[in-house]
Amino acid sequence: MSDRPRLLPLLGATRHGGRDAMTCLYRCGNACDHPVPNTSDNTYFGDVVSAEVTRRGVVRAGAVGALVLGFGGAAAGALAGAAPAAAAPGTPVVPEAAGFGRPGRGVGSGALTFTPIPPNKLDTLVVPNGYDHSVVIRWGDPVLPGAPEFDPHEQTAARQARQFGYNNDFVGVLPLDKQGRRALLVVNHEYTNEDLMFPGFTSQDALTVEQLRVAMAAHGMSVVELERVGGTGQWRPVGKGRLPYNRRVTALSTKFELTGPAAGSAWLRTAADPKGRTVIGTLNNCAGGVTPWGTVLSGEENFNQYFVGGDGAPAELKPKLARYGITTDARYPSGSRKWERADERFDLAKHPNEAHRFGWIVEIDPFDPESRPRKHTALGRFKHEGANVIIAKSGHAVAYMGDDERFDYLYKFVSDKKFMPGNSWVARKHNLTLLESGTLYVAELYQTSAGEIDGSGKLPSDGAFNGRGRWIKLVSGNRSYVDGMTAADVLTFTRLAGDKVGATKMDRPEDVEPSQLTGKVYVALTNNTNRGVGSNPKADEANPRTANKHGHLLELVEDRGDNSAETFVWSVPIVAGDPTDPSTYFAGYDKTRVSPISCPDNVAFDATGNLWISTDGNALGSNDGLFATAVEGPERGHLKQFLTVPLGAEACGPFITGDNRSVFVAVQHPGEITGASLEKPASTWPDGDFAKPGVVVTWRLDGGPVGS
Ligand code: FEO
Ligand code: CA
Ligand code: CA
Numbered sequence: 175m176s177d178r179p180r181l182l183p184l185l186g187a188t189r190h191g192g193r194d195a196m197t198c199l200y201r202c203g204n205a206c207d208h209p210v211p212n213t214s215d216n217t218y219f220g221d222v223v224s225a226e227v228t229r230r231g232v233v234r235a236g237a238v239g240a241l242v243l244g245f246g247g248a249a250a251g252a253l254a255g256a257a258p259a260a261a262a263p264g265t266p267v268v269p270e271a272a273g274f275g276r277p278g279r280g281v282g283s284g285a286l287t288f289t290p291i292p293p294n295k296l297d298t299l300v301v302p303n304g305y306d307h308s309v310v311i312r313w314g315d316p317v318l319p320g321a322p323e324f325d326p327h328e329q330t331a332a333r334q335a336r337q338f339g340y341n342n343d344f345v346g347v348l349p350l351d352k353q354g355r356r357a358l359l360v361v362n363h364e365y366t367n368e369d370l371m372f373p374g375f376t377s378q379d380a381l382t383v384e385q386l387r388v389a390m391a392a393h394g395m396s397v398v399e400l401e402r403v404g405g406t407g408q409w410r411p412v413g414k415g416r417l418p419y420n421r422r423v424t425a426l427s428t429k430f431e432l433t434g435p436a437a438g439s440a441w442l443r444t445a446a447d448p449k450g451r452t453v454i455g456t457l458n459n460c461a462g463g464v465t466p467w468g469t470v471l472s473g474e475e476n477f478n479q480y481f482v483g484g485d486g487a488p489a490e491l492k493p494k495l496a497r498y499g500i501t502t503d504a505r506y507p508s509g510s511r512k513w514e515r516a517d518e519r520f521d522l523a524k525h526p527n528e529a530h531r532f533g534w535i536v537e538i539d540p541f542d543p544e545s546r547p548r549k550h551t552a553l554g555r556f557k558h559e560g561a562n563v564i565i566a567k568s569g570h571a572v573a574y575m576g577d578d579e580r581f582d583y584l585y586k587f588v589s590d591k592k593f594m595p596g597n598s599w600v601a602r603k604h605n606l607t608l609l610e611s612g613t614l615y616v617a618e619l620y621q622t623s624a625g626e627i628d629g630s631g632k633l634p635s636d637g638a639f640n641g642r643g644r645w646i647k648l649v650s651g652n653r654s655y656v657d658g659m660t661a662a663d664v665l666t667f668t669r670l671a672g673d674k675v676g677a678t679k680m681d682r683p684e685d686v687e688p689s690q691l692t693g694k695v696y697v698a699l700t701n702n703t704n705r706g707v708g709s710n711p712k713a714d715e716a717n718p719r720t721a722n723k724h725g726h727l728l729e730l731v732e733d734r735g736d737n738s739a740e741t742f743v744w745s746v747p748i749v750a751g752d753p754t755d756p757s758t759y760f761a762g763y764d765k766t767r768v769s770p771i772s773c774p775d776n777v778a779f780d781a782t783g784n785l786w787i788s789t790d791g792n793a794l795g796s797n798d799g800l801f802a803t804a805v806e807g808p809e810r811g812h813l814k815q816f817l818t819v820p821l822g823a824e825a826c827g828p829f830i831t832g833d834n835r836s837v838f839v840a841v842q843h844p845g846e847i848t849g850a851s852l853e854k855p856a857s858t859w860p861d862g863d864f865a866k867p868g869v870v871v872t873w874r875l876d877g878g879p880v881g882s
Contacts, residue, residue: 188210196848200367203479211499212672213583280785281691283807290814293796297821310862312868339363342840344462345827358540359398360470362459378512386516393425397540407835407873415692425455434553437646439662453531459495462559467605469539473558477532482509486523542570548610554668562689565593566738571608576683582704583677584617588738594761617646623716629713629720631757639746646675681717685776691783697728698774724751724772761811769815781828788825796827820859822847834879837872
């Protein structure tokens, strides 16, 4: 393809912050053009419950009992004592983290030593001086043995199902051996962009059924075995051999099992699955998390855009569909993807329950390639950005989750059973059931300075956007705590349950991740240009800016340092934007020394507990990128930009290995700029021909730890 013409970048039509119109169409089905799905008048931010807000109950490093950070962040350390990793497919093997970094002193307070890079609009990946990067794997590269060489002109669904999918988002890297030489890369493929994938694309309606099936095969997930390159922080796919762990999960053919209280309920039964217990495929997998027992969680996010026929669904179902952004009014266009032409289950007039079978948290065991992935109904159904687990002091597994929609909610799940440390067969089998039953909560936040919030971002007189909060119980096991709704109702229509109990409406809660070292939880609130506009909810202390273009972060500290507690304190450590903008805030750090940031989306931690933040839709005019800051001590708020991704792309992932020597980032939707096509690309990253989403690894040239 390298002899094809290379054109200058196209000028995109940006909207809703910095996102290109093409991203709006393909990513979320133009969600922002549709009415806000949350029309509830629940009393968010009722009373100031307590003016006494203290920073108490912080779990200190080492107090997290079973968890010792290993190579794979949360994943590996808890699994110390693992069996060697030379198992056959179907034999689950859990990694061991020996030989990798352990958290040092000064958790989360390390001064990040790299020199920040400047904002830019280059069609390349930019890293700091002293660092290098390489493309680990890109769209079309082989995953399964026998995958044909990638040629977009000859693409078929069968080929794509053996190749790396499109638009990589979540990235997890799980160690396969004690020496840190082999690892499993687990990646989400969130969505496809047919404009950029198919030669001669004219419209979605003109795609052949086979092309629609290619798109389905390009969705889902990939598991790819990696090897370290020499003794460096660089990694590459293992090119030869049996590759027993390599796997593709697709929207086309992978079977999932539904678990938990809503599995088998009437809401989930269809003609193809009269028992309501198995689903074909997973959709729009956005972020995710690596569990302490060595599996990967993945969030089904904007599933609504795959469905048509909402106007023909039964009348009693329509409000439930509409709350999830599915059009039920024939006057408005629905389902932009046209998959119903390839598979009629995407037509809700014919199969009204099919939509309820998406919007879940998915769990996949990458160490057992024969295992059937599961959708856990106990974690509720919404536009799941992702889920990140920490083991509470009590031993229960706690998953934090965001519902990525303007004015939607923040959730947490606490397992009934306790985590079993170690890596015996018994422990592994037990831990795989942890997300099948438990208690689901939604967050309500209270303010300390309610009267002073004017939407400008001006700090209140007590010096902080902060307050207390509580987790409102929705369901525990099979018992519902929401009037008029059964447990299956609450779990299937969790947004409606949140409305009823008066959850707090947030500015697009995306990634929510606890620090495994401190137990503190960080929430990326990407943006919400509707905040305080028209009849929409006004700015409040937790969402303090009107027409919030650049987003902010929230920090939660659970009471008594117990992640299974039902109360917490919260604060806003970062209000994003250009630091010269008076509405921004960087934890009180000198604003002349921080990097501009816009639209925080995914968060991750390095092995010393520093917070890494990637962005989606930079509304400051620069390419999206990855940033890092200490979260404790005098360097808290000293945000520095680590990399930028190429034109039109979003920085996803990110994942920092537990030895702090490799930073993985997913470059999602490069060249996704209105007017671009395969033949006329707006980005030629990474190979100089046409744009391909791909996963990148960055490492320090002198072999030292990344970032600090
Ligand atoms: Fe897929 Fe919430 O971004
Ligand atoms: Ca306050
Ligand atoms: Ca995201």
